[in-house]
Amino acid sequence: MTPFERNVRARIYTLLAGGARRVDAAVLTAGFGWDTDEVTSALQSLAEEHRIALTEDGEVWMAHPFSGIPTPYRAVIGDRSWNANCAWDALAILSLLGDGEARGPGGLVWTVTGGTVSPEGLIHLLVPARLFWEDIGFT
């Protein structure tokens, strides 16, 4: 990653952790004085390097563990919430931001308190680790 790409990547995480519901070149550029074309190029490079994933229209789709788009999985802390890519990522967001709930489809709720997840549960990963990025959306 170039220094600029590093800054863009960090800014993506700051925005998503701050609760941004959409991150794209325009959002990243706003208030920062960055050139939109340079940001767009940085986003493409970051995606090619598998640091993030982009939607077809260039929006940040994934900056793991955050999802840039709504999904059935969410991390919730008090009255704040974040989109997650999957159950693991919902738990991972809590590992970054603090105790709360990881929620999923079908009323799934896991509570994290002081490093303990309750109730006990299982997560099934279909795709082996070396193939995670072969089709990150499927993973």
Next chain:
Amino acid sequence: MQAWLDETGHGRGYTASTQTMYELSQDWYAGRMEVGWEPPTSEEAEAIFRRHRLAGEFWRLG
């Protein structure tokens, strides 16, 4: 889950406890939001997995 596997025709992957995956996250995502974050090498990543008792073919990267 078996019903989903039967319906989709997928083979069984890897099943881990939510506690394990949460604790893995603490290591895996440490520093991720920082400007200076560097992605782990394959060897470093596998070492992280092993620290959380995640080993074997499913977790092999190299």
